[in-house]
Amino acid sequence: MNTKLKALWGGYGTVLVLAAVIFILLPLSLDLFRLNLVGKYLTYAFVAVGLVLCWGYGGILSLGQGVFFGLGGYCMAMFLKLEASDPESTKIQSTPGIPDFMDWNQLTELPGFWLPFKSFLFTLFAVPLVPGILAFIIAVAMFKRRVGGVYFAIMTQAFAAVLSILIIGQQGYTGGVNGITDLKTLHGWDIRTDEAKYLLYYINGALLIGVVLLGRFVIGSKFGKLLLALRDREERVRFSGYDVANFKVFIFCLAAMFSAVGGAMFTLQVGFMSPSFVGIVPSIEMVIFTAVGGRMSLVGAVYGSLLVNYGKSYFSETFPELWLFLMGGLFIAVVMLFPNGLAGLSNQWREWRDRRRPKAGGTVTPLTAPPAGATPPPAGKDPLPPVASVGGGR
Amino acid sequence: MSAQPIVLAVENLTVSFDGFKAVNDLNLYVEKNELRVVIGPNGAGKTTLLDLICGRTRASAGSIKFKDQEMTKMPEHQRVRKGIGRKFQNPSIYESLTVFENLEVSYPRGRTVFGSLFFKRDAAVRQRIDEIAALIHLSDRLEDQAELLSHGQKQWLEIGMLLMQDPELLMLDEPVAGMSVSEREKTAELLTRISDNRSVIVIEHDMDFVKRIAHKVTVLHQGKMLAEGSMEKVQADPKVIEVYLGH
Amino acid sequence: MDGMTLSEIGSLLVMQGFNGLSFFSVLLLMALGLAIIFGQMGVINMAHGEFLTIGAYTTYLLSVVATDYAPWFMNFYFIAAIFVGFIVAFIVGYLVEWSMIRHLYRRPLDSLLATWGLSLIMQQAFRSTFGPKEVSATLPDWLMGSYAPTDTIDIPLNGLFVMGLTLLLTGAVALLIFRSRWGLHVRATTQNRAMSGAVGIDTAKVDRLTFALGCGIAGVAGAAFTTIGSTGPTSGSLYIVDTFLVVVFGGAQSLLGTIASAFSIAQAQSTLEFFMTGSMAKVLTLLTIIGILMLRPEGLFRMRVRK
Numbered sequence: 001m002n003t004k005l006k007a008l009w010g011g012y013g014t015v016l017v018l019a020a021v022i023f024i025l026l027p028l029s030l031d032l033f034r035l036n037l038v039g040k041y042l043t044y045a046f047v048a049v050g051l052v053l054c055w056g057y058g059g060i061l062s063l064g065q066g067v068f069f070g071l072g073g074y075c076m077a078m079f080l081k082l083e084a085s086d087p088e089s090t091k092i093q094s095t096p097g098i099p100d101f102m103d104w105n106q107l108t109e110l111p112g113f114w115l116p117f118k119s120f121l122f123t124l125f126a127v128p129l130v131p132g133i134l135a136f137i138i139a140v141a142m143f144k145r146r147v148g149g150v151y152f153a154i155m156t157q158a159f160a161a162v163l164s165i166l167i168i169g170q171q172g173y174t175g176g177v178n179g180i181t182d183l184k185t186l187h188g189w190d191i192r193t194d195e196a197k198y199l200l201y202y203i204n205g206a207l208l209i210g211v212v213l214l215g216r217f218v219i220g221s222k223f224g225k226l227l228l229a230l231r232d233r234e235e236r237v238r239f240s241g242y243d244v245a246n247f248k249v250f251i252f253c254l255a256a257m258f259s260a261v262g263g264a265m266f267t268l269q270v271g272f273m274s275p276s277f278v279g280i281v282p283s284i285e286m287v288i289f290t291a292v293g294g295r296m297s298l299v300g301a302v303y304g305s306l307l308v309n310y311g312k313s314y315f316s317e318t319f320p321e322l323w324l325f326l327m328g329g330l331f332i333a334v335v336m337l338f339p340n341g342l343a344g345l346s347n348q349w350r351e352w353r354d355r356r357r358p359k360a361g362g363t364v365t366p367l368t369a370p371p372a373g374a375t376p377p378p379a380g381k382d383p384l385p386p387v388a389s390v391g392g393g394r
Numbered sequence: 395m396s397a398q399p400i401v402l403a404v405e406n407l408t409v410s411f412d413g414f415k416a417v418n419d420l421n422l423y424v425e426k427n428e429l430r431v432v433i434g435p436n437g438a439g440k441t442t443l444l445d446l447i448c449g450r451t452r453a454s455a456g457s458i459k460f461k462d463q464e465m466t467k468m469p470e471h472q473r474v475r476k477g478i479g480r481k482f483q484n485p486s487i488y489e490s491l492t493v494f495e496n497l498e499v500s501y502p503r504g505r506t507v508f509g510s511l512f513f514k515r516d517a518a519v520r521q522r523i524d525e526i527a528a529l530i531h532l533s534d535r536l537e538d539q540a541e542l543l544s545h546g547q548k549q550w551l552e553i554g555m556l557l558m559q560d561p562e563l564l565m566l567d568e569p570v571a572g573m574s575v576s577e578r579e580k581t582a583e584l585l586t587r588i589s590d591n592r593s594v595i596v597i598e599h600d601m602d603f604v605k606r607i608a609h610k611v612t613v614l615h616q617g618k619m620l621a622e623g624s625m626e627k628v629q630a631d632p633k634v635i636e637v638y639l640g641h
Numbered sequence: 642m643d644g645m646t647l648s649e650i651g652s653l654l655v656m657q658g659f660n661g662l663s664f665f666s667v668l669l670l671m672a673l674g675l676a677i678i679f680g681q682m683g684v685i686n687m688a689h690g691e692f693l694t695i696g697a698y699t700t701y702l703l704s705v706v707a708t709d710y711a712p713w714f715m716n717f718y719f720i721a722a723i724f725v726g727f728i729v730a731f732i733v734g735y736l737v738e739w740s741m742i743r744h745l746y747r748r749p750l751d752s753l754l755a756t757w758g759l760s761l762i763m764q765q766a767f768r769s770t771f772g773p774k775e776v777s778a779t780l781p782d783w784l785m786g787s788y789a790p791t792d793t794i795d796i797p798l799n800g801l802f803v804m805g806l807t808l809l810l811t812g813a814v815a816l817l818i819f820r821s822r823w824g825l826h827v828r829a830t831t832q833n834r835a836m837s838g839a840v841g842i843d844t845a846k847v848d849r850l851t852f853a854l855g856c857g858i859a860g861v862a863g864a865a866f867t868t869i870g871s872t873g874p875t876s877g878s879l880y881i882v883d884t885f886l887v888v889v890f891g892g893a894q895s896l897l898g899t900i901a902s903a904f905s906i907a908q909a910q911s912t913l914e915f916f917m918t919g920s921m922a923k924v925l926t927l928l929t930i931i932g933i934l935m936l937r938p939e940g941l942f943r944m945r946v947r948k
Contacts, residue, residue: 061752141935145935150683150749151938158885159931166920168920275768284754288754321768325762325765325766332762334754
């Protein structure tokens with residue numbers, strides 16, 4: 001019984017702690033303004049969790065997650081904006097009943113692609129599916145042709161550039177650089193009240209825990225092991241009879257849809273959506289949330305998002321000059337010194353300690369953080385003299 | 395042995411890289427349950443031949459028929475599913491997984507995205523892994539991270555991963571390179587054992603090893619077949635002696 | 642286009658073509674250094690734009706020195722700036738390779754993230770030193786004015802100068818890669834690192850020099866950049882994605898490909914700008930490149946290599 005409990009704790013303990021932090025600790029210790037801020041940071045955690053799967057496990061670095069976060073957020077914002085633009089409250093416009101920014105841009109009619117967003121049901125489906133379908137198209141085109149690695153990273157970055165330029169350039173249809181603002185109600189329910197903010201915070205937290213659990217399911221399945229296998233030895237997986245591209249497509253789409261849910265929750269909690277969450281810079285910043293938390297740790301990614309964003313608002317309020325230095329330093333540090341981020345620190349510390357204490361037949365240090373509770377590797381037989389292990393290239 | 399049907403028929407196979415023909419108008423027939431060794435000097439096109447058969451490289455011309463089915467246009471994973479297994483020259487295993495997981499991932503069930511998400515580790519899987527692990531002398535290392543294995547054990551593990559798929563044609567690229575004498579011994583035994591019910595193509599440089607395992611030897615030189623037959627016959631062939639000792 | 646005479650339309654086309662050529666020069670100047678670093682070494686340097694900015698600020702500083710203290714220097718400082726810009730960017734690049742890049746050669750994605758961090762640090766360093774506002778170097782007289790072969794055609798001299806400089810620099814890079822001993826070592830190292838090491842090439846030194854040289858070229862590009870635009874802390878990073886696309890689109894290991902792709906991208910964009918807004922022209926150009934790369938991931942020019 002006791003061991004069973006322990007096993008259960010080993011599997012879900014970190015998630016339980018995270019849930020306690022999100023649902024109990026933070027709401028009890030922060031005022032509503034701060035809690036709302038934390039809620040905003042937690043929406044980035046959706047992106048970070050997706051990146052753990054896609055980048056940490058799958059080795060696919062996407063520098064365009066802002067695209068999916070933004071699209072999810074825009075889908076939600078379009079619905080809310082339409083609700084806020086009823087003919088009654090927009091009667092001073094030259095064309096009442098359409099969003100204010102359209103009126104300012106001399107549009108006289110709601111553009112066709114806005115129409116379906118009058119339906120909440122459609123919006124609920126559109127939030128994950130619009131980004132998901134875009135991700136699917138990108139991923140199929142790239143992975144079926146075996147484009148990967150840095151090429152894929154650059155292409156996703158180009159997509160982030162394209163979408164942000166497009167949104168900014170087409171202000172009449174998108175609200176331009178200001179984004180979609182002045183969002184008020186969801187089905188008549190005012191999202192700006194205190195109760196609404198609390199409720200949205202909890203919904204957001206519950207969705208996030210759900211996403212983390214889903215991520216754990218994926219990692220724990222054979223699919224998860226295949227992801228690791230793919231990351232390290234794509235050819236071997238292919239020549240074991242797997243259609244490698246399909247696996248990459250799936251995990252990329254899943255990460256995109258996670259991001260989209262985060263984006264929609266962002267819109268609901270913060271009350272607007274703008275292209276400043278879509279472009280190249282925000283997209284690459286989202287990678288650092290994951291890297292700081294630990295690219296192999298779903299729970300770590302959530303803490304990483306909280307920590308980096310807290311640091312960002314703290315420093316940009318108090319020492320704005322320092323923030324970019326710090327951010328830049330973080331990028332370099334997590335790559336060069338702490339490849340497994342916060343989640344890997346305890347392992348790194350143990351390894352460092354072991355190395356200082358000279359021991360016969362020093363243990364080999366695994367590249368990836370072994371799962372918590374893994375048995376320590378026994379001192380293996382001495383490997384044969386290495387056969388020039390060149391090749392592989394970069 | 396001559397009564398056995400042909401499993402693999404390679405005909406007029408050619409591949410060129412910017413005009414250089416790495417494999418040139420090659421014909422090769424492998425029978426069921428045969429253990430064929432391909433030898434030849436460096437650059438003879440041995441590895442390229444295996445690449446062509448498993449689909450890592452696309453042929454410029456010619457045909458590859460496996461069990462009377464044309465392979466040249468088929469994607470790699472399909473060829474694997476038809477029963478072609480390929481071991482690479484450097485041990486190609488998943489270092490961050492355990493030995494058990496390495497074998498499990500190679501089990502030919504749950505090969506689609508959703509199949510792998512909902513894959514269950516049942517008794518049949520465990521049994522198969524235990525069988526293979528015993529065969530490749532890694533029964534007591536199942537829970538170890540694969541990167542902790544010795545070079546020779548990694549080679550065996552990769553062979554084991556292929557055996558999990560139970561391929562009808564197994565291709566091995568220099569399986570004993572870098573192995574100790576005793577490991578070579580065990581590998582020779584292993585190869586003889588696994589070629590009982592499948593065809594095997596081995597690329598090898600070590601002539602003693604070749605002598606021990608080969609049913610039939612094919613000598614490649616500059617992308618073409620130079621000689622074929624028993625080890626004794628090939629070794630006595632003046633053309634082969636010229637290529638190996640000449641210049 | 643009503644009410645235009647044929648010659649007016651002709652002039653417009655010439656000027657439009659010239660705009661495209663100017664943009665081509667900027668892209669190519671940036672892409673040259675990147676093509677060396679990415680194409681030859683496989684390293685993604687996200688801070689490449691900041692090396693361009695280094696060259697631009699160096700030029701600006703020299704122009705301040707010239708206007709304030711040494712008016713006689715005014716006519717020549719720009720030539721000096723090209724060399725100083727190269728040297729400064731080269732040295733910084735050398736140090737960056739030594740302290741950072743060389744540890745990341747086997748981890749291209751990580752080097753991408755680390756150099757992004759570096760670019761943030763450099764941008765903030767520029768901002769702290771030179772202020773957030775854009776600055777402009779005072780151009781020597783011989784770079785001002787324009788060349789007007791007909792009444793309706795008006796081609797600015799600074800644009801012509803940048804084009805000339807681009808041609809020269811491209812020629813120099815081609816010579817370096819294909820004719821010099823260093824180039825031979827670089828190409829050897831690119832193709833087979835282990836073998837190159839075995840025949841006595843100091844591959845670590847080759848890497849360091851290659852990286853530093855790529856950065857130095859960006860420094861020259863920065864100097865050239867000051868003649869057609871003002872310099873701010875983020876000037877260089879504006880073009881970084883375009884430049885990567887240029888290099889990838891051209892086929893990462895082909896100098897000719899880089900030139901061809903810079904040319905087609907620049908011309909496409911400036912031609913499209915004639916028909917639509919700048920932002921839509923950019924969107925359409927980027928999407929076209931992405932589309933083509935999806936169909937042909939290896940880029941315009943490529944080598945087929947035996948695996």
